[in-house]
Amino acid sequence: MLKKVAVIGGGVAGLEAARQLAALGYQTTVYEKNDHAGGHTSEWDRLFPNRRPAVEVVDTLKSQLNGNPAIVLSTPITELLPNGDKFTLKTSNKSFEADAVLIATGFELFQAERKEEYGYGIYDNVITSAELEKMFTEHGTPLMRNGEKPKRVAFVHCVGSRDEKVNHLYCSKVCCVTAVKQAIEAKEAIPEAEIFCLYMDLRMFGPGYEELYKEAQQKGINFIRGRLSEASELDGGRLLIKTEDTLASRPLKMSVDMLVLMVGMTPAEGTSKLIYNLGLKPNADGFIGVSDYHLKPSETGIRGVYTAGACSGPNNITDSINSARSAVVEIHRYLSVKEP
Amino acid sequence: MKEHPFVIPFTIGLTFVILYTVVMWTIWVVRLTRREKKIIWKRLLTVKTLRGIWETIREGLFHRNIFKKNVILGFMHMSLAFGWFMLIVLGNLEARLYPHGLINPPYYPIFFEFFRHDLSPLREYEEIFTFLMDFFLLLVISGIGIAFFKRYKSKVMGMHRTTKHILIDRIALTSLWLIFPFRILAESVTAGLYNTGHFFTNFLGQQVIYGLPLDQLYYPSWWAYSIALGSFFVALPFSRYMHIPTEILLIFLRKYGVREKDSHSSYTNVELNACSRCGICIDSCHLSTDLGISDTQPTYFIRDLRYSKPSERLRETCMLCMRCLKACPVGIEITQIRKNERSEHQLFSPTSYSYLNGYAYPKAKVAFFAGCMGHLTPNIIKSTLLLLDAAGIDYTFIDRNGSICCGRPLQLNGEVDAAKQLIDKNNRLIYETGANCLVTTCPICASEFKKNYHMSIPIYHHSQYLWELTNQGRLVFNQSNLNVAYHDPCELSRGLGVVDEPRKLLKSAVVLTENSNQTKQNSLCCGGSLAITNTSAFQKSTIAASTVLQLANNTTDLIATACPLCKKTLAAAQNDVPVQDISEIMVKALMDSRKASLSEAKVKMASPKLEVVEEYK
Amino acid sequence: MIDFGYAPLKINIHDLDKADLSLMDWITARDESFRLCIACGSCTATCTAGNFTNFSFRELCHSIRRGEVEKAVRESEKCMLCGKCTLVCPRNVNTRNIIKLVRKANQNFRV
Incomplete structure (x- = not known):
């Protein structure tokens, strides 16, 4: 009899893992809470570092599945319970069984209204990086509430990341390079616009990232080393932002037409509830804790339950794909190789 | 009457404590300021004196305030104070009613049963006196029993922690606790020998300890009683029990209107000595x-x-x-x-802020002041201004381009000289706006304005001002069934006594539930206080989390507060219940009543112009 | 020394071998959060006093770390203790306490 594997979450990690599991001959099902697969990537316009359309990645992942394994959409798993040496997955009205479970529930975006002083939800034209991405998809350019193109845009790094005031000490890893990517895109869409990045540290750790940063410099993006302290609205709707130009050791204020908040990754709300039933605890940042950060990054501590993607901490797509494959190897070992 | 040397410890102790009290009272009163002495003199023969007497009886004997907090604790204090007082009064009456007893030395009524074994000359009063003396002795000993129990099991008494006492307090306490057991012993022995007691001491003396050699116990027990009394009296002035004589003076001084001033004074000494370290x-x-x-x-x-x-x-x-x-x-x-x-340990100099020159707030009719913290909670500002717009108020946001700190944080840290500079400067700037009223969303600022600015214009916290407008019918809200718990900011509730207006305002739009009795004057603190600098962020949010836990239950949709600092601090404690300022809740209800979208709402009169620096190059 | 009308060139370099880090140690011993600054500058940006004068809490802390004690002490007096910086600091540095510690060090040790 075919062994069943349940993949919770149909983002890039879930899709990749499902593909590999099916190829290994497991009866695999992906449970996705939304009505479409692809996770956050499906809502993104273009990806760093090479600015390839996100839809390409999602479509490739989906097409590779080719109907096997099945993706069950609009099915949020709310409970995960051990059931002998199997597991039971429940939604509000259905119940499924599996021999092994891969949790790939990903992340949620930081709710920018929690940084009240940044004015999100209070002033027009304070938007999040995700909203800007949508603008790129829909209009190909940043647009203000009144439909005009902004003449000056500031990107604020680390919104909801590296901030103990919102209990997130961790770095979300992808926002720096995303900001640089979006800044370039904004500049290309509106060549006459002035674009600023307000950063604390530029964490350009991946291949092609530093190149992207250099490209941004070449294209005239301004970098200010300082964290935004507060924004206020000027008459006429422009925004006044305050930061310290730490390189000059002087407070700095400037007016902008649009403020883009680079919202970080936060643990998905349902995930900690999901693992709570199994007796697992989140790690210090609230993401799923893995057995061994170096040696067992896919294992949760419960045999038969594995994790991949950004549900165990901020990840980019490449790392999510890699972690999915690594989890598949562990699942395969668990289901088909006799333990010594 | 046969004299006996055992009365000496008591007599010495009593003389000492009376002399000490008289001397200290005199010193304290003499050292009061001239103004204070004048008002005392003026009010001495007024109803205030009667009120002082009444409060002395109420608090000194019956300890009503403690009763209100904790019944068992109240009973403990009352039984000791009132019981002992009655023993002294009754003992004196008894001694004076006895033939040839009208004038006698102070120890005579205290050790009456030692001197008089035959109580029959009291005639028809014998029964009643012996009964009452036994009754009050029992009352006192029950209080001592509770006190003893409380020392070791304070939690049972509803007290989680009790004061850790120093040596002199322990000596006094031990003497105090020993007085009454020794008294019972002495009186029971005497009752056993001479039938001088009633239901309690006669019973003890004749039924319980009758087998002991009472003859030999007689003198030692009276000695022990006198020594316990004497040592308590000698220790009293140096221990916490100095509160007994001092509290009486304190009650009267307070009734006459004496208060703490901006620095330690003679009155402070009275207050310090009146603390019982309960x-x-x-x-x-x-x-x-x-x-x-x-x-x-x-x-x-x-x-x-x-x-x-x-x-x-x-x-x-x-x-x-x-x-x-x-x-x-x-x-x-x-x-x-x-x-x-x-303030006796100031760290800042009175010239710290000489750089504050050439700044002005714009002219205003109704001046709106957000304060430092307010600038970090722009939604409170926006909500309040939208509400003021809706009510048609012609306001000016005077610190839109930045405030000068009100001085409260310095003040709370004792930096009064430095604070004074800010107060002087800010006060003049506000005065120069020509405003006829000042509205602020910050209770910290409001508190400082009201207490130390001595402004001639009315100062409103926005919860008061908005309630006033609502009361006048200038603001109408949509009533929803949102379940809201209100957190009183310390500076607003205890500091300014504003507890009703925010509640009335909230009730005009939402369902207000009080889930805790720790509200209004007893409200909990958010933990973010500016008066403390040596707590860590973790400690602050621990306090905030505990406060949220007590304020909200699982039916609470929202926690409302009326202070930017409280909002920030409570929100920083991880919890599931959102925290909003009262203005944010009200503006939502206002928009709902107008079927308008809050996200589309724009502040109409955001004057003055927000100053913009030259283009950044 | 005879004044020849000129002086040897002053070296414009932080010499950490000679820097007086006693204030840093004194403060750190009393408030560990002093170590946690990531120099983001939020404190300076939001500062009420900094709106009117050249005052930077971030820079002040940095001066202490480089042994520029006099400068730090001189600067610390400009603070109004309003607490905005404490509310914005992403690392929960206990800013007001550090200002008070600098003031105390000034009083206690005449640094």
């Missing part, structure tokens, strides 16, 4: 209940200030949230005393 303040303090810091509360601070100087840690480890002030059964102005003590 420790009720410890359980009222968030630092103790939430953080386990239980050695910096007023009971210790006042003790150390009375004997010498409190340590820096003792002085600074306090949020000045004023919860202890409301809890103190003696009503000592703890917070002001601590602030005054802080």
